[in-house]
Amino acid sequence: MDWPTFIQSISNAVILGSIYATVAVGLALAFGVMQMANFAHGEFFMAGAYVVYVFYAIGGMPFPAAVLSAFPIVAALGIVTERFIFRPTRGNVLAGFMATAGVAFVLQVIVGQVWGVGLMRSVPTPYMGAAEILGAKVSWQRLLILPATVTMVGGLWFFLHKVRLGKGLRACAQDVEAASLQGININKMTALSMAISGGFAGIAGALMAPINAVTPYMGHSIIVTAFIVVIVGGMASIEGSILAAFILGFIHTFVTTIFDAVLATMVGVAFMAVILVVKPSGLLGRARV
Amino acid sequence: MKYLAALAGLAGFILLPHFIGEYYVEIMILFMINLILASSFRLITTVGDWSLSHIVFMGVGAYTTALLAKYLGWPFWGTVLIGGMASAAVGLAVVFPLLRTKGFGFFIGSFALGEFIRLIWVKFHFPFGGPRGMIGIPSIELGDIDFYEATPYYYLVFIFTVLCQVVLYRIDLSRTGRVLKAIYADEDLSKCIGINVARYRAMAFSVSAFFAGIAGVLLAHRLGAIDPKNFDVNTMVYLVIWVVVGGVGTFWGPIIGVAIMMVIGEAARPLAEWRPLLFGGILIVFLTLLPGGLENLILRFKEMLEKLRSAGESQPAE
Structure with a gap:
């Protein structure tokens, strides 16, 4: 691997890690608050991409506005999923997880039937050109993901540690019963965590829409990676999932560059299996999965 | 018998x-x-x-x-x-x-x-x-x-x-x-x-x-x-649907599940691309509203019948 390829791979890995982080943080948050394992998280990502496709590529809305509107729309999906899937199956992680696999089917079919299956929807790139970093070329479109991720993760940290509502979420994650004894409304907290979780997945999908192929099934590859990330990081740990996101981003980019994409996925799942066996609580997690 | x-x-x-x-x-x-x-x-x-x-x-x-x-x-x-x-x-x-x-x-x-x-x-x-x-x-x-x-x-x-x-x-x-x-x-x-x-x-x-x-x-x-x-995992989800619909409490649960879901699958063939929505919906309904699957439903139905029967038998004695 020569020097420019190396630099290029590093920058690709950082961008990929950022996307993984945005997706996985939401997954970890929902799991942390009330053991909600959302199989449809990848479809939330896909829904975010379709928001950009509909509002920006078809509707002619400015790109930033389209990306921002993905947040409330997909957050609403998250709230609906919490109310009708996770609340009735509370206390049974597997049932919630499998039921959201049903949600994934439902969303795929609806999106596929409304906007078509076969052909990929092309979303024109709003920001042409590329930045040069130490000889590596990174398109502005990709580079944009980095500040977006930093802003979102920073915002989430601020919300969880400085805002009363966010502190409630963390209290819930630590001990549900104790939190409800303090007068925290648990149902409100689970709905809130799913809203944030969905919103994050939506923004990630929206940002990737001009880069990825937008299809009803695009969530499938992201959900596999996202679960690998949160398992490696520690199912309920937000810090862990960010760390794991960048580790996986580097592994995936470098193995793909040197060998091929299939092997990269194999290394990813093998890494997750090793973590499950050696440290079932994940890199930074406290409790076992 | x-x-x-x-x-x-x-x-x-x-x-x-x-x-x-x-x-x-x-x-x-x-x-x-x-x-x-x-x-x-x-x-x-x-x-x-x-x-x-x-x-x-x-x-x-x-x-x-x-x-x-x-x-x-x-x-x-x-x-x-x-x-x-x-x-x-x-x-x-x-x-x-x-x-x-x-x-x-x-x-x-x-x-x-x-x-x-x-x-x-x-x-x-x-x-x-x-x-x-x-x-x-x-x-x-x-x-x-x-x-x-x-x-x-x-x-x-x-x-x-x-x-x-x-x-x-x-x-x-x-x-x-x-x-x-x-x-x-x-x-x-x-x-x-x-x-x-x-x-x-x-x-x-x-x-x-x-x-x-x-x-x-x-x-x-x-x-x-x-x-x-x-x-792949998509096919696996269908297997999960069969088992969830039938239930796993008894040996007969999964058998009922496969039978019912394959009949529904065949009947729903005209729905073409809408079929996964039907299967997803069924999976959701069973997990959220009917945990235990059909076998559980049958067992509960049997219990209800027996209760009715015993109630009917005890009444004339009074």
């Missing part, structure tokens, strides 16, 4: 191909293969582990028989056992690291390891054929009987299905089956009375992989071609 019903059922199955069209014979072949798959899946769930890799073990059996039959020319009668045993061996290797996990961790971990095996098939063009899979798997021969035809194959699968179901049923009733349920009910207590929990969990996983492998062998020789997509 019970035996009579069973005999009538068997006779019905034996006579069936003569009354239905070839298309439905093919459907029945798939139905019976799926029965082996679903009933063997239940074996793992009786110990409390839900696996997301069961379909991959079907693939191990299918690929084993395809390789042996295609490249070495081995007859089906040898490869069917080897396929099952290969699947059981891979199952043992997979479950060994998974024994440290439970519940959700087991579910997602089994998915990871299953996906790893599946990606091996995708990655290596030789001998597995890569993403496009293997074609030209020879059909089964025995004397003059041509198993390429649907009806002879139907009887072949029927014999294997009955054998597998009987063995699985015996396991369920045996001491081993009860030990598995004891582990599910209370793992710590089971350990206290001297049950080797890890060993029984591993055994349940491996044995159920054996049967999934046999189902895979039967599938491979019927389809004549297999590819890694046959055994």
Whole structure:
């Protein structure tokens, strides 16, 4: 691997890690608050991409506005999923997880039937050109993901540690019963965590829409990676999932560059299996999965 | 009475191909293969582990028989056992690291390891054929009987299905089956009375992989071609739907589930691309509103009937 390829791979890995982080943080948050394992998280990502496709590529809305509107729309999906899937199956992680696999089917079919299956929807790139970093070329479109991720993760940290509502979420994650004894409304907290979780997945999908192929099934590859990330990081740990996101981003980019994409996925799942066996609580997690 | 019903059922199955069209014979072949798959899946769930890799073990059996039959020319009668045993061996290797996990961790971990095996098939063009899979798997021969035809194959699968179901049923009733349920009910207590929990969990996983492998062998020789997509997580979700709809509390749950869902699947054929929505909806409804599946519904219905009956009997006495 020569020097420019190396630099290029590093920058690709950082961008990929950022996307993984945005997706996985939401997954970890929902799991942390009330053991909600959302199989449809990848479809939330896909829904975010379709928001950009509909509002920006078809509707002619400015790109930033389209990306921002993905947040409330997909957050609403998250709230609906919490109310009708996770609340009735509370206390049974597997049932919630499998039921959201049903949600994934439902969303795929609806999106596929409304906007078509076969052909990929092309979303024109709003920001042409590329930045040069130490000889590596990174398109502005990709580079944009980095500040977006930093802003979102920073915002989430601020919300969880400085805002009363966010502190409630963390209290819930630590001990549900104790939190409800303090007068925290648990149902409100689970709905809130799913809203944030969905919103994050939506923004990630929206940002990737001009880069990825937008299809009803695009969530499938992201959900596999996202679960690998949160398992490696520690199912309920937000810090862990960010760390794991960048580790996986580097592994995936470098193995793909040197060998091929299939092997990269194999290394990813093998890494997750090793973590499950050696440290079932994940890199930074406290409790076992 | 019970035996009579069973005999009538068997006779019905034996006579069936003569009354239905070839298309439905093919459907029945798939139905019976799926029965082996679903009933063997239940074996793992009786110990409390839900696996997301069961379909991959079907693939191990299918690929084993395809390789042996295609490249070495081995007859089906040898490869069917080897396929099952290969699947059981891979199952043992997979479950060994998974024994440290439970519940959700087991579910997602089994998915990871299953996906790893599946990606091996995708990655290596030789001998597995890569993403496009293997074609030209020879059909089964025995004397003059041509198993390429649907009806002879139907009887072949029927014999294997009955054998597998009987063995699985015996396991369920045996001491081993009860030990598995004891582990599910209370793992710590089971350990206290001297049950080797890890060993029984591993055994349940491996044995159920054996049967999934046999189902895979039967599938491979019927389809004549297999590819890694046959055994991906999407297909696995359908297996989960069958089992969730039927329930896993009794031996009959998964059987009811496969039967009902395959009938619905056939009936919903005109819906074409809308079908996954129907299946997803059914999965959601059963998990959120009808936990325990249809078997639970039937049991509750029976209880209600008995309550009504006893109420009716006690009234005149008063």
